[in-house]
Amino acid sequence: MIRALLVIVACTAIASADPEADADAAFRAAGALAAKSDPAAITAFEALGEARPITRWTDDAWAEAARLSENARDYARARRDYRQVVALGTDPRLVARAKGALARIEELGGERWDAVRATHERLASVINGGDDPHDALQALADLVRANPQYPRANLARLTIAMGWEAEGESTSALAWYREGAESAAAEPGQHVRLEYVRALVRAGELDDAERALAALDPALVDQGGARQAAETLATAHRRRAIRYAIAIVIVLLVAGGVIVARREAGGWPAVGKIFARPSTEAWFLAPLAILLALVALPGNPLVARAVRWIGVAGVGTAWLSGALLEAARTRGPLRARRMIVHVVLVIGVVGAAAYLVVDGIGLLGLLEETWRGGPALE
């Protein structure tokens, strides 16, 4: 009922004695419909645009109708309404915006691609909107395959790739990134190809990323984007090398500890018995780790995950450490030098494990950002 009244006000108000005041009221009424996302708003604005005499609101009404039509993906209607703004020519700012919008709409090849573009926009919204994107991803893939000449086909491929990546489907994602990159060889700026490089780095495919980076066209690529991608790749290489080195050190220390324990305990069955039950240190640390994880839970999710996994690594190390000490005690009291070496190695293992956790969940980037840009406000 209210909606009907608003439309009536918008469509008929300009027939009275004060056209400016009535047009003002009609514009407000149409705006109220638009704020409620009511499609009748477009009709109401168009009615005001068509009404005569021309008022100060006439061009504004056409501009609003055009903008709402464009947002509603009715490009033919948007085109017609923007042209009305240009034809009226009463406000240079509105005319400039209308011309810009017409150029933006025509940039994709005009009416030929209106339907494809509307479907692309709708599917992109579904894919990115948080609901299950699988059907939309398939539908967009079909759309791209059916319309390889569509001017935004490469960007649609990128949408599909990012959609699969968000779903954790790395293989499908990289296949679409690659298809987009191959199709976009002549694209100014090389955005799609740079995104392929970035995706490969995120997926840990660093050798492929090197090749994709080398394949960028130096005459076309955005140099700042390429430099940043190269820096990101170099950082990924460096971190991978550190990760491998740390993992090897941890494996060697644990293996060495187990071998020493076997020697001190007098055989594998004895070692197995010692390692089978949690040490006192582990029992002591476990509740503390749980408490820390709970305290961290409401804060930054990355930090919370890191605290959780560092806690797990700490308890595991305490278990192992306690078992090693117990094995050593079977041969008599521990000497100070042995204790010091043990403590240093345990600290080293915990530190190394913490680094692997921080790197593994992506917190290293946040720490680097904090180092560079100062602490984030929590």
Added chain:
Amino acid sequence: MRIMLLVAPLALVACVKGNPVDLGEFVGEGGTYHVDDCDYDVTTRYGAEMPKPGQPIFGADPTPRLVHLGIMGDPKTSVVAQWRTGDEVTRASQIRFAKGADLAEADLTETREGIEFAYDSTGAVAPRMHQAHLCGLEPGTEYSYQVGGTDITGRTSFSPVYTFHTAPDVVAHPDAEVVFGFVGDSRGGYDVWNMLVSQLESRNPDLILFSGDMVTIGLTQYEWEDFFTRAERLFARVPFVSAHGNHEVNAVNYYAQVAMPGDQENFGFDYGFAHVTVGNDTPDDISKLAGEFKSKIDADMTKSEAARWKLFMHHQPMFSASTRHGPSATLQDAWLSTVDKHHVDLVLNGHDHDYEVSKPMINKLVQASSDNATVFVVAGGAGAELYDNGTDYWTLYSEKTYSAAIINVRRDQMTLSAFRQDGTGIPQGFSKTKP
């Protein structure tokens, strides 16, 4: 006498021309210069020279570059043009202008002298900024201009002619619409930033609101060049205003290159029917957040209480559901009461590299209606590596995407429409009307 007249300028050139300022010897202690035409002060920070009037001196390459507009006074009647030159030696600093769009060089009949100053940075030599301040302009009017200078021999070097326009007078034109481009966090992803600049360009905004983190490290000058090079085609026609981001690290580069009102950190201005307040949420001393900065923001919002629409832009979001940074309890404690007290309509943030729109909120509680409530928008996707989005009780919409937005402000309605780097529209924006 004639010989003296010839020799004196040559001696002056010989004295000043030569090498640019070596950063190893550069000590800028900042300073203030009063712009008479505009009746305001331009103040540079420690690390920059005191601003001074340009001199008719050219270096090896006086070609103007990285031209961008800013505002320091009333945007209805004033604008600031800023630029660098191909060398860091050129001191000539002038603007030519005239009323009208897309005029030819010969039609730029008025000239104003500009100012210049060098500032500390990475690199071998100190970058040198030029500024020209135009005041007393007509509201809602298009002007053509070019910047550059003339040396002592009469040689000239000017930029291409650009067109800008002043903010409308909404008393005379109640139907006036102003359009803001809103974007943030370009750092590193300059291919994306370039695409978003094109998208913004095609939407013809009146003003760009940038929520911070243009570069990864504020002291790194080459990154600023990456940023401004890609934006020049837009920023030479449309003024831009920025909030300080944590990656700008309060570097002198930031304050030297972006002319803005007041102290450039916490300030406000009217544009059309909107009042925009800008805050720095990464001060050099964190205690300022709830102290001095809060007072400045509150004072600005109090002064503009009658504004039809109130926008507040700062970098780090009070409400974000991204899994990277998330909401800031510190900022909520410091500033949320001020936002609620003044019934700010829209808060604009970046920092989390995703796109989020909140439900209408008052004091951390979701409201059924946006009347008197505030909607918080995060659009930190201008190129920096994307972060995972998420949802929380305040989330109306969130998406992991590169993005920018257009804010249309009219007397009775304000809308925000966001789009991705490829121009596709993001379905959820913001719309509000007032009777």
